[in-house]
Amino acid sequence: MMNPFELERYFARWEFTAPFLLSASDTEPLAMSELLRLASPEMSDAWANLSLGYTESTGHPLLRQAIADLYTQTASDEGGEPPHAISSDDVLVFSCAEEAIYVSMRALLKPGDHVVCLWPSYQSLYDVARSIGADVTLVELREEAGWAVSASEIEYAIQKNTRLVIINAPHNPTGSMPDHDTWRTIVKTVEGSGAILFTDEVYRLLEHGDAVPLNAAATSSPRAISLGSVSKAFGLAGVRIGWIATRDAAIFRSLETYKDYTTICASAPAEILAIIALTNWSSIVSGQEAIVTANLKLWEAFMSDHESLFRWVRPTGGSVGFPQWLGEGSVDEFAENAVQEAGVMVLPSSVFRHGNPRVAMTNNFRVGLGRKSFPTALDRLGSHVRARYG
Numbered sequence: 001m002m003n004p005f006e007l008e009r010y011f012a013r014w015e016f017t018a019p020f021l022l023s024a025s026d027t028e029p030l031a032m033s034e035l036l037r038l039a040s041p042e043m044s045d046a047w048a049n050l051s052l053g054y055t056e057s058t059g060h061p062l063l064r065q066a067i068a069d070l071y072t073q074t075a076s077d078e079g080g081e082p083p084h085a086i087s088s089d090d091v092l093v094f095s096c097a098e099e100a101i102y103v104s105m106r107a108l109l110k111p112g113d114h115v116v117c118l119w120p121s122y123q124s125l126y127d128v129a130r131s132i133g134a135d136v137t138l139v140e141l142r143e144e145a146g147w148a149v150s151a152s153e154i155e156y157a158i159q160k161n162t163r164l165v166i167i168n169a170p171h172n173p174t175g176s177m178p179d180h181d182t183w184r185t186i187v188k189t190v191e192g193s194g195a196i197l198f199t200d201e202v203y204r205l206l207e208h209g210d211a212v213p214l215n216a217a218a219t220s221s222p223r224a225i226s227l228g229s230v231s232k233a234f235g236l237a238g239v240r241i242g243w244i245a246t247r248d249a250a251i252f253r254s255l256e257t258y259k260d261y262t263t264i265c266a267s268a269p270a271e272i273l274a275i276i277a278l279t280n281w282s283s284i285v286s287g288q289e290a291i292v293t294a295n296l297k298l299w300e301a302f303m304s305d306h307e308s309l310f311r312w313v314r315p316t317g318g319s320v321g322f323p324q325w326l327g328e329g330s331v332d333e334f335a336e337n338a339v340q341e342a343g344v345m346v347l348p349s350s351v352f353r354h355g356n357p358r359v360a361m362t363n364n365f366r367v368g369l370g371r372k373s374f375p376t377a378l379d380r381l382g383s384h385v386r387a388r389y390g
Contacts, residue, residue, distance in 0.1 A: 170317030
């Protein structure tokens with residue numbers, strides 16, 4: 001039996017009823033017309049004459065190639081070995097990243113296996129494994145350590161029966177990222193242990209400032225798995241396209257076979273839209289980066305004006321951060337007051353308690369930096385904070 005997905009239940013309650021969202025995890029959604037304007041003549045024709053039948057179970061060939069090309073175009077030899085190429089045959093398309101997570105856990109784990117996962121993190125990354133009967137060790141990221149991923153703590157957590165080591169970088173909800181040296185150490189450690197490295201990379205390409213993206217896990221280790229999506233960096237959550245990339249043929253076959261019991265294939269319109277986005281990834285992501293950068297500055301100015309009430313570790317990637325509430329009462333009370341009195345939804349850290357209500361959490365909450373509506377929501381929160389907390 002699986003635990004209720006606390007984050008998703010919270011969003012189900014407030015996402016479409018609260019007037020102002022300050023904790024959205026994605027970036028600014030693109031309009032259909034905006035995306036279609038980017039289409040090549042060939043893809044415009046493919047869209048106009050699309051047959052709404054079944055699609056290939058592994059994904060549209062052009063989509064799989066566009067994903068493989070993305071890895072090639074964003075690869076780096078930053079201080080280490082050049083990454084290995086990903087081919088279209090290494091890419092398996094899913095109907096969103098969540099399906100890819102579920103299928104990966106179900107296909108690769110059995111009762112008694114051991115899993116290492118960062119925490120806090122997206123609940124399905126560890127709770128699907130628990131529902132299977134796997135033993136999960138959560139490696140905690142700590143605010144006092146800058147939310148930094150510790151390669152030594154991951155190594156310490158690995159056991160003889162560890163099947164998966166699950167990393168999320170850039171990290172949700174903290175926005176932290178390992179540096180390139182730490183990342184290479186983690187890759188080599190997991191590879192040497194015989195476990196499979198599963199990396200949630202849905203925020204990849206949203207690194208802040210001059211930071212160079214980490215090489216995808218699938219390009220860095222022969223048995224690693226990279227999880228990708230058009231939801232976060234591309235602003236296309238409504239398209240519902242995700243994917244897995246892995247150079248391990250046995251892993252690929254396991255996931256492909258299990259997918260026959262879930263969606264079988266992706267939506268034909270969604271695949272065409274994803275192809276258009278991925279072949280125009282640079283311009284789309286640059287626009288989203290600009291929004292995140294502007295909102296990051298606004299949030300830091302807001303905190304400066306209310307330094308007795310908020311503090312944070314500045315995120316280094318992604319479109320989210322994890323500030324701490326320093327004011328009166330718990331963060332749950334702060335969040336409830338904000339949404340009930342001001343219509344501003346903020347996501348409290350209690351939703352990351354990994355299914356155990358007795359787990360103590362710090363007074364943090366997730367802030368989403370990717371939407372154009374952020375300044376309006378922040379103004380509304382500011383008025384609420386001044387009125388209630390002085």
